[in-house]
Amino acid sequence: MKIFTSKQIAQIDAYSIANEPIASIDLMERAATQLFFWIEKRYSEEQNFIIFVGSGNNGGDGLALARLLSEAKYQVEVYLVNVSQNLSVDCQMNLDRLKIQNLVSIFDISNSNDFPIIFDDSVVVDALLGSGLSRILDGLIKELVLYINASKAEVIAIDIPSGLFGEDNSLNNLNHCIHADHTLSFQFPKLSFLFPENIDCVGNWHVLPIGLHSRIINEMESPYQLVDENFIKNRLKKRGRFSHKGNYGHGLLISGSYGKMGAAILASKAALRSGIGLLSTHIPRLGYDIMQTAVPESMVSIDRSDIIFTEYPNLEDFDAIGIGPGIDTKHNSVRALDELIEECDKPLVLDADALNIIGQNQALKERLPKGSILTPHIKEFERLLGKSYGAFDRNTKQRDFSKKKAVVMVLKGAFTAITDEKGRCYFNPTGNPGMATAGSGDVLTGIILSLLSQGYSSSDAALIGVYVHGLAGDLAAEELGQEALIAGDIVEYLSKAWKKLRD
Numbered sequence: 289m290k291i292f293t294s295k296q297i298a299q300i301d302a303y304s305i306a307n308e309p310i311a312s313i314d315l316m317e318r319a320a321t322q323l324f325f326w327i328e329k330r331y332s333e334e335q336n337f338i339i340f341v342g343s344g345n346n347g348g349d350g351l352a353l354a355r356l357l358s359e360a361k362y363q364v365e366v367y368l369v370n371v372s373q374n375l376s377v378d379c380q381m382n383l384d385r386l387k388i389q390n391l392v393s394i395f396d397i398s399n400s401n402d403f404p405i406i407f408d409d410s411v412v413v414d415a416l417l418g419s420g421l422s423r424i425l426d427g428l429i430k431e432l433v434l435y436i437n438a439s440k441a442e443v444i445a446i447d448i449p450s451g452l453f454g455e456d457n458s459l460n461n462l463n464h465c466i467h468a469d470h471t472l473s474f475q476f477p478k479l480s481f482l483f484p485e486n487i488d489c490v491g492n493w494h495v496l497p498i499g500l501h502s503r504i505i506n507e508m509e510s511p512y513q514l515v516d517e518n519f520i521k522n523r524l525k526k527r528g529r530f531s532h533k534g535n536y537g538h539g540l541l542i543s544g545s546y547g548k549m550g551a552a553i554l555a556s557k558a559a560l561r562s563g564i565g566l567l568s569t570h571i572p573r574l575g576y577d578i579m580q581t582a583v584p585e586s587m588v589s590i591d592r593s594d595i596i597f598t599e600y601p602n603l604e605d606f607d608a609i610g611i612g613p614g615i616d617t618k619h620n621s622v623r624a625l626d627e628l629i630e631e632c633d634k635p636l637v638l639d640a641d642a643l644n645i646i647g648q649n650q651a652l653k654e655r656l657p658k659g660s661i662l663t664p665h666i667k668e669f670e671r672l673l674g675k676s677y678g679a680f681d682r683n684t685k686q687r688d689f690s691k692k693k694a695v696v697m698v699l700k701g702a703f704t705a706i707t708d709e710k711g712r713c714y715f716n717p718t719g720n721p722g723m724a725t726a727g728s729g730d731v732l733t734g735i736i737l738s739l740l741s742q743g744y745s746s747s748d749a750a751l752i753g754v755y756v757h758g759l760a761g762d763l764a765a766e767e768l769g770q771e772a773l774i775a776g777d778i779v780e781y782l783s784k785a786w787k788k789l790r791d
């Protein structure tokens with residue numbers, strides 16, 4: 289699913305109104321009806337709703353919802369905060385309709401003495417401001433937002449939590465935005481919902497389709513996309529009946545150091561559980577017995593050093609290379625990585641300590657082979673590209689870097705962001721907080737190495753790898769719970785995850 293900016297969504301609205309065609313008041317009614325259906329499924333008629341309404345079309349949605357809820361016998365009170373004095377045309381029309389219906393008490397809020405008592409068991413609907421937000425909140429509306437946030441009542445935000453921008457919240461104070469339990473967003477999620485730092489504002493978000501025009505949605509370009517299962521399934525290659533292990537590539541994984549052999553084991557197992565034909569794992573000498581015992585399916589390449597990575601085998605023999613998990617950042621490893629980056633003309637995935645080394649040696653960053661995949665978490669990302677003002681800024685940096693260096697970058701976290709050499713950004717929906725556990729990243733590196741070795745392009749290897757890694761984590765968490773989940777479980781559940789994708 290493409291993700292559009294608030295400006296683009298306004299254009300899509302206008303196009304739909306002109307070309308469906310549909311009157312804007314009827315589009316608002318359609319939106320409010322979808323809100324009503326969502327609420328009706330979850331709350332009994334005894335539930336009382338306090339709906340806070342602003343002066344724009346977001347407020348109009350709230351007023352139309354108030355009418356539909358009261359018609360269905362829900363208890364509803366409406367509080368109108370006439371922030372900019374003039375109501376939008378459709379907001380005014382819905383206010384008039386609500387007054388004519390005469391079932392709902394409507395109160396004005398002109399100062400903080402007018403704020404109602406919010407009981408813990410009320411449900412608050414936030415229809416103060418939507419995508420028309422043009423500046424950060426201040427004055428009465430900020431006070432009201434703080435007041436709502438201090439209550440224990442459940443909060444449902446319409447379209448977007450009031451005060452939150454659809455894209456860039458770098459200069460925003462997130463404490464001054466509504467903290468919703470649920471956000472009901474029309475047709476598309478907003479870009480800002482996909483940035484982990486906004487999670488307290490957005491809560492659980494749900495997309496409500498309102499039938500915006502498909503032609504404009506198909507034609508309008510966006511660099512942002514939210515991945516789904518079909519998107520991934522369509523990228524999978526068939527495994528032919530007559531194929532043999534030579535068809536699925538030979539990968540080289542450079543991983544592990546004294547005390548960190550677990551990283552090499554996890555990444556190797558993950559590669560082998562993701563369809564690779566042959567795997568060689570290059571490890572320091574003292575890890576030999578451990579590796580041969582724990583992962584007999586992998587061949588072993590031994591470093592001259594007992595404890596760290598200082599050299600690598602002839603790269604000619606391999607289809608792809610993965611380097612980083614547990615290699616440490618000692619002087620000789622830095623030198624060996626430097627040499628490898630200089631020489632490597634094979635698809636390459638760099639993770640963990642390989643990224644830390646590059647972060648400390650910025651010249652290496654300039655020499656990354658085109659098509660390389662970098663898989664940092666946020667700390668590693670900052671070491672590579674510096675601090676950011678916020679998630680949007682960070683995402684822009686990531687896209688720019690991918691484009692400038694023609695590399696794929698995977699910023700790991702909730703909604704892992706994958707950027708490609710065209711500056712496009714794909715957000716991954718799978719995964720859960722239980723996967724924030726030691727070794728989880730090593731597993732991802734193994735999966736991506738496996739896919740690269742099988743001949744997938746860098747961007748497909750990253751997209752499929754991140755998706756299946758998250759899916760395996762989700763399937764594992766379903767059975768084991770998030771707390772108990774360890775990286776080895778992600779490896780164990782890869783088989784179920786791949787099967788699900790092959791169904």
Ligand SMILES: NC(=O)C1=CN([C@@H]2O[C@H](COP(=O)(O)OP(=O)(O)OC[C@H]3O[C@@H](n4cnc5c(N)ncnc54)[C@H](OP(=O)(O)O)[C@@H]3O)[C@@H](O)[C@H]2O)[C@H](O)CC1
Nearest residue numbers: 316319344345346372417418419420421422423424447474
């Ligand atoms: N997506 C869809 O297809 C549909 C969306 N709908 C709903 O419409 C809103 C967007 O409505 P819009 O009227 O454009 O915007 P808002 O309701 O957010 O409000 C705009 C007014 O608020 C003022 N404003 C802006 N920022 C602030 C602020 N910080 N403090 C106070 N007031 C503010 C703004 O004033 P300006 O001075 O900036 O002009 C406007 O007066 C969307 O979110 C959906 O909920 C449709 O119902 C159906 C289709």
Ligand SMILES: [K+]
Nearest residue numbers: 414417448450
């Ligand atoms: K809102």
